[in-house]
Amino acid sequence: MKNILLFVVSFLVFGHSRAAQVDTVAVFSVGMNKTIKTVVVLPEKQQARSVLYLLHGYSGNYSNWVNNAPQLKELVDRYGYAVVCPDGGFDSWYWDTKDQNYKYETFMIKELIPFIESKYKINADRAHRGITGLSMGGHGALYLAFRHQDLFASAGSTAGGVDIRPFPNNWNMKQRLGSYDANKSAWDEHTVMELTHLVQPGMLQLFIDCGTEDFFFGVNNKLHEKLDYLNISHHYLAMPGRHDWNYWSRSIDYQMAFFNQCFLTQSKTK
Template identity: 30%
Template sequence: MKRYLVASLLSSQFLLFNAAAQSSSQIIEDSIKSCVLNTTRRYTVYLPESYSQSGNRKYPVLYLLHGHSHRNNDWAKDGHLQKTADQHMTSGNSAEMIIITPDAGSIRNGYFNTTGWSYETFFFEEFIPYVETRYRVSRDKFSRAIAGFSMGGGGAVAYALKYPDMFASVYAMSALMSLPKQGRPSTKDDESIEFGRSVLANDCIALVSYADSTSLDKLREIKWFVDCGDEDFLLDVNTEFYKEMRKAGIPCELRVRDGNHDWKYWRSSLSIALPFISDSFRK
């Protein structure tokens, strides 16, 4: 009898452990063959704990962009994406969501259309539609958000400014809103020149400044958050963007915290970003 009880307890513990293992969140590496870019692009996916258990449920989605010289899996490796998302979603600080981190290429590439690299076209015409067919994500504006750090922060802001019907909220971390004076492209480096021109052509401050009344009304429907360290070389650009948003009458939160342009800061930013983004999703 005692043997039977011990065996039953061990069996129950095994089943509980098995169920817990099966219900944990997942980080997945996947890829898409792009006709626009004429190449294969990798991306990383965070799937929340309940995704494998609820076959019909659709989830809101966050597109989380990486910075210059980084790649899609850096948020998972250096940004502690899974650990942070699990903590906030398990505690109820954030709604469960799918998080997608695409790969915007090498140092010479980026999130905008340049010669031989139409990434912006790819993102909106290929990548988002692909994600929405491959994963169970909701397909409306109020179930879609975008965030990122550095180059990815600038990309996130510019995308929302140019496509305001696509996103419910934007969280910009140490964002490359424009090129700071010390970051202007060098005439000795063709790749820097090309990248710098793409950033200047999508200057976030200018996009707000020249927006017409119809566009401004749409931008006011988006929740905006700018987060930058007090020792960050992009602080002035971020505060200039915030001032331009206030001037245009677009509500925007600004946080200047102790920190620099590094992973320590961006990891802490993610903990602020997830509850903020969650609040923007249609309940």
């Protein structure tokens, strides 16, 4: 199995300036009884057939990606698919929990996806949906993709917190799940590392990357090793970098090139 990223990112130089369309929409969540802001980036010169859901990290919001990685708009124009950045709350981890204010899995799966595909006429099938994100959002992307392979054909994570259990006192997770020592089963059920058994052969194209100086580098390496052990095909990329926007704004180039290849491959097999 080849786990090293096999594609090469091509940095094209355009002869003229192009500007993707950036919308900020309000999506009402019935489950949480609140409106959730979402950035939608659309290619300027063509109708998007595919969509990448791009999730922010802990303490972030819907505007983080478009503000901190400004080349995102150029990449959308280059590849011709839409990017959707929902607000995942300060510390949701994109889970459903007992707290009515934290039903973000339901929001993503049952409310956001139908809204986006209806409003923007994007193809409503798994072959044209991908999901990735950074840090908390990297965990959220893989968590949602593993649990909903009927909806996603490709998934990724950049610097993702792919195993939450080594960090039992961080990022408000015990407020959502209870303390780790008293609620181990809940933590196991809500961490990507313990959901790999859900991945069905050939169902997901996966790309995981992390900076070598990142505090999540260890758990990403362990996930890579576990996927290898289970013979789950995936691409894994380790680059110099810390847990910051210097790294994430570089990694998005590789992430979006990967999803472009996924969408092109899926389209050819349709």
